[in-house]
Amino acid sequence: MKKIVLFLGSVLLLASCDVKDPIYNTPHPDHGMITLTTDWSQRGTGIDIPASYTVQAGDYSTTLGDATNRIDHLFEPGTYRTYIYNTPEQVSTSGTTATVAAASGNWDGVGAFVAASPGWLFTCAMDAVIEKDTDYELIATMQQQVRQLTLIIAPTGSTTDRIERIEGYLSGVAGTLDFSTGIHATPANVELQFAKITSGANAGKYAATVRLLGVAGEQQKLNAIIHFMGGNPKVMSLGSDLTTELAAFNADKTKPLTLGGKVVETPTGADFSATITDWTPGNGEDGEDGSAGMETNH
Template sequence: MGATLLGTSCVKDELFKTSHPAQGAVKITVDWSKRSSESRLPGEYTLRIIGQGEVNVTESATVYPSLFEPGKYELLAFNSPSGFEIKGNTATVLTLASGTMLPVPGYLFSGQQQLYVQKDDTLQVTVGMRQLVRQLTFVLKLEPGEENRLKKLEATLEGIIPSVNLLSGETEAVTGGRLNMIFEPTDPPTDDKGKIMYATTLRILGGMPFERQLLTVQMTLNDSYKDRVVTDLSDIMKNFAASREPLVLEADLGLPISLGVSGSINDWKPGLPEGNGEVSAE
């Protein structure tokens, strides 16, 4: 009789796929394949089952440490890069003492997935991670010799998204933010036509909907004379999120000729800088 009961128990155990047959497990794989070519994979990211808790992981595939009652759940995967504050499902670019946004935060990624957990089974899902930050470089070009008149080249960009919802990828801000930049000489210092190049590089979430993206460039000459040129980049920025590859915008810069004669910036156009300008923030 003992042998008979033992055999029956073995057959019963084999009917279950997990150690807790009334619940289900979830194995999650994150897909980073759509990130931009220059971005770096985060060393750690967070998996959050909405309303059920979260866990920080380092591997691309992991079994969530908790089991779940059968039902529908929502998964959020995201990283916590430098330069961002994350509260709940909202990521916000940090603000400097000047009140402007940090111009070069880290690369922010998030992914969302609906989970349908069944009892006594392991659900396997792949979450595609979307890159929420894009690199933007401005390049200004001077005629040879004009650089000798220039002391400092600064700029302000306004109408920029300061915060984003990690689930939807949409802005959570009511009004746009502003950031400051300083243009620096590139390396090499000239383009293929011998023009002197100055550049500054940002990482931003995009342009704020229903606001204009205004770039104000301030030129300070060696004699301390200052001049400003304002450019409306709204048309260029409206499709900013269509790609996550780095965007480069370049234009020719004309310094003021004399007192009362303002400098100028020709139309911005896509280009490839031949050097990388360093960014400095106030």
């Protein structure tokens, strides 16, 4: 009997030695973890990398600051639609829709206005497929979503020295952007404050610069008024359809766009109107870099 007991004990000992503990690749065998690197190289000259940005992956959300971060969250296995974006000045975000702040315009009855100088918005939309017991290194290429537009007008004629100011607005600018689908929507207006250029090749011309999420709607139109000192002439109204010139504005947002137009003649009478035509990208100088002719009506 004693020999049988010892034999059974040996069998049990050998059996226990054959049972191995599971081997895992990570300390989180049932979940996945992400190390995220944001690539900010696709941005315009002189634009800073945002100090912070938001990461939204499924129901999880966090705010980060460094270019590379190990996200402090255990992800269940699955596919996560992931959105990464910053929140610049005068831009708000709800879900995947960015909205430019409203602004007051000096033009009654033409519709809503949006801020003329929102901050630089960057976004990224990507899918992250997560498996358990895995560490992931993801790279998010951030896309610049705000583009700079400059319009330069070159008045000519006998009354240019009496110009007091030029003011106007551009219609058909995007008030919202769904950065999940890339759809620009909610057409609005943006006010243009033209300032006289006092030095350089464009001295004597007038320029207005704005920042836009993009263009939206069927038409983009410049409407402006030239005011003269002493009210002589009283005013001159300017109008120009820029739909064709801005058709590709929503692409290549890292590149500022300048459109130059020349006023062929500044009328000396009152209540004149004018239409600027033949807009060309450039700085508005004569010749190859872009100028526009003007048709006058009264």
